[in-house]
Amino acid sequence: MKAFEKRVRIISNRDLKHGRFILSFRDKQIAGAASPGQFLMVKASSGLFPLLRRPFSIHNCSGKNGRIDVLYEVKGPGSRLLSQYPPGRVLEVVGPLGNGFSLPEKGRGVILVAGGMGAAPLFFLASRLAAERSKRRVYALLGACGKNRLCRPAEFSAAGCSVKLSTDDGSCGSAGYVSGLLDSFLNSPGIIPSAYVIYACGPRPMLQATAFVAGKFGVQGYCSLEAHMACGIGACMGCVIPVRSEEGREAYKRVCQDGPVFPLQEPDWGKM
């Protein structure tokens, strides 16, 4: 796992509306090393404010031409500044960082479960799966609080996923949480849960619910977690989450270095 500290030039920084943007740059070394689920530490700051870099998942990445996309939402000062960066501006990035998703065995079906912006890293995974020779079924279950917050359904569809949507307010797709959608999906006739592996990303309660549903059906899966990160490279011990080891012992693991991808059953959800 080799990470690079780079100054790259922004190719484009497109406003997707509803406070979301997609930023692209090219860097062959980062792109060449990146795998789905990994992230970048981006300096979104003018001088000392905000101080720390901000972590953003790799949304898509082409190993061939080195193009990397970051899909992000304006949340606070860092992401707001980022959204104002014009094409051509230099961006300081460190990456790729963290452990990405373990790719599924040949032939195994895939269920992507995204809550809101959780779709960001899952799209890179969807693209990689689409590029595989051996085909497999890939479902993308995308949830959000409302219609406007649903994240890139058309793109997931174009990447070969069967897309299913849910919104908390019922404004699009089935009404309720995406974990509920997963539950009914796994319950649907003709679906053999054990033939699938789940990849989930989103807010912690949504991941906890997903882990619960996966457990219920005995489906293996992974989730990508977020935590406040100061360094992003495993040095500060700041981004830990409580995990339960196989023997049941409590411990902390770093989201940036031991994650951000964890088996769904590893985080100690009750303690988070």
Next chain:
Amino acid sequence: MKAFEKRVRIISNRDLKHGRFILSFRDKQIAGAASPGQFLMVKASSGLFPLLRRPFSIHNCSGKNGRIDVLYEVKGPGSRLLSQYPPGRVLEVVGPLGNGFSLPEKGRGVILVAGGMGAAPLFFLASRLAAERSKRRVYALLGACGKNRLCRPAEFSAAGCSVKLSTDDGSCGSAGYVSGLLDSFLNSPGIIPSAYVIYACGPRPMLQATAFVAGKFGVQGYCSLEAHMACGIGACMGCVIPVRSEEGREAYKRVCQDGPVFPLQEPDWGKM
């Protein structure tokens, strides 16, 4: 002296090359109250960096349509950020602040003495004098270290000033400091020093030399000083300079509130 705290919209922010910019906005209240020599405290910051507002002189101002120009040089983080602000962006300004130049009596000749960016506030004065009914002679002595650093000679000329230039390196106009230019000007045949009043702005050593020359010829005059300002409104007691009162007592005066314009002989130049 009423000052306003305003959010204004930038009309233009033009690159004059060599690290200089001219920014314009419109605000009838500030423009209506402003007189030459006054300044603004401008928030040139994204969030908390840099923290303090930056003082900039009013370079020109039209009481009628409320347009205000600020001429500035990129020096550090604040002015750099300012230079990146696009037209249409909101700018937070407080002003007009400080005591401007006491305007000359009717008929008295005027000598503007500018070192580098010191020309910024003097241009507003030149414009005001040009707009007077009763005409008078206005000389603008503009100095800088080299040709590229000379500040707006054509504009001073267009405002009716007789422009004389000096550069430290002799690349344009007479070689040497602008205080030397003032000295030879006051020495020229036909010039009656006492018929003139001097308005000077520039780096401290240049002002000190100007004060010396003015004293030598017994010419009355004013200078506009700079000091590090935290508040700009007289509250923090931070921006003081040592002055000598008429009875020769030492004291401090605030550049922001008691200045920035002082009679040339008031600052205790030896102590600065």
Next chain:
Amino acid sequence: MGEDVVMSRIRTEVRIGRMVLRTPVTVASGTFGYASEFSGFFDLRVLGAVTTKTVTLRPRKGNVPPRTCETPAGMLNSVGLENPGIEVFLKEKMPFLAGHKVPVIVSIASESDNREFIELARRLDHCREAAAIELNISCPNIRHTTARPGTALIAQDAGATYRLVRAVRAVTKKPIITKLSPNVTDIVSIAAAAEEAGSDAVALINTITGMSIDASSRKPRIGAVIGGLSGPAIRPVAVRMVWEVSRKVSIPVIGMGGICDTDSALEFLLAGASAVAVGTGNFLKPSLADEIVKGIREYMRANRFGSVSMLRKGMKYAR
């Protein structure tokens, strides 16, 4: 009308001794001049109180310039308590200050020993316009002689603090606010000494001693070499100290240090302060105190806090 009813249930006033602040917002000594500098930017009557620049017995020239410089998210100052002295203050500054129906907290300091404090307090005790006296025993820009060796400020020594407050208590019935220094190992013990000696409130924090050097000129950035650090940079230290002190003393705490918006003012009220003071923030935005008064009221309404003291009880935390 519905809104008015709700409004009327929100009580923003707080008491400090006999003094009632209509809103929990004042200004930090030395950052608001003598109020006239700000009266053009907002209606001063929204403030719970105005706190003056520290006054000494005799006029003080202050320190050699440059007196301020910027640091990351903060600033250093070494003003050195420049002020016209109590005589001129009462004659020339007090009338304006008193003209706004807002309590005036007069900050005082001594250039030598406790007797100057006592003399100042005596004078102010007779001054109807002074609502309270703040004892600035924590200005890093002047050095005291009454504290024990190794400490330069009264506020760095619990015993010296106790003795001073006690002595001032003896000469005035006005509310006494003791302004504490963060440059100490254990601020709680100093606050407790002030309380025990009869202080009606403590105000914290004063600036943290700091220094900045310009590498290109190889000179200190302020003339006095060492100055006081203020601004958002120090806020976490200030909030922590307010938290510690307000859990140990029962007199009101006036919290300050890096307040630059409503959220940062709320941090102090949640941490246990009864009121807050806007300091360096006044320089960043002259109308900031006004904005914060409105913001706190808005927050109290939105979160259904009927009084300021409910805020600290609204704090959620484990342990």
Next chain:
Amino acid sequence: MGEDVVMSRIRTEVRIGRMVLRTPVTVASGTFGYASEFSGFFDLRVLGAVTTKTVTLRPRKGNVPPRTCETPAGMLNSVGLENPGIEVFLKEKMPFLAGHKVPVIVSIASESDNREFIELARRLDHCREAAAIELNISCPNIRHTTARPGTALIAQDAGATYRLVRAVRAVTKKPIITKLSPNVTDIVSIAAAAEEAGSDAVALINTITGMSIDASSRKPRIGAVIGGLSGPAIRPVAVRMVWEVSRKVSIPVIGMGGICDTDSALEFLLAGASAVAVGTGNFLKPSLADEIVKGIREYMRANRFGSVSMLRKGMKYAR
């Protein structure tokens, strides 16, 4: 060639006890992991030394998350010294650390009393790869019992500092660096105690205790409520303390606190430090220490400083 000649006249090495640092730049304990995290970003051999995350006798789980949050120009952390314990450290971390021909400073702390420090120092005394021992007596995230009441850290008590350093001095010949806390009234007296007890150097500053509250959730921003403030925000405090200490003690001072570029590193060397440590700055830019090593050398060349110790003598100031 002309340049090479000039280069060769610039001596960047500094000594701390028997240890020689080739450049005056190390890293702050706890911000550089065990070095492997950074070896991909620059050649570690440019560093004068590597300082490890603090190690304790037994493995330590550390504090409850969230452990970090951002503050104005700074951050709070409450990691709580999570580390694998000395055993695992020596077996799993030391081999990598020792593989770079750079002196390794091993930072140690006790979870209880001085005996743990002594035990750790004894082990390290036998460890050829440990070039020096740093005594972390100033971590605000664990509480000690050996200091006098009202102080939570050994580094808040000159007597406790003296006793500890003395005891460790007795069991090891390795250079001892004592890491000081800024959360004190008078850091000079603590530094003097460390010197008198035989410390070869002092390192300062550790973090300043701080707290931050999220007004919308009304919760402390870090799980442990109170944490340590680091980053550019605290630099003026750190520079001031280095200035004060280096004018009073004669052992070398390692300066740190908010270094984020060459100029801020130079501030410390001008203030009197013999070497600097990059801390939070490593997070902002993984290759920062490398940039600073180059920057200092460049500055020394441009300003004709032949050795690091000349820098402090190059400081210009009145009084």
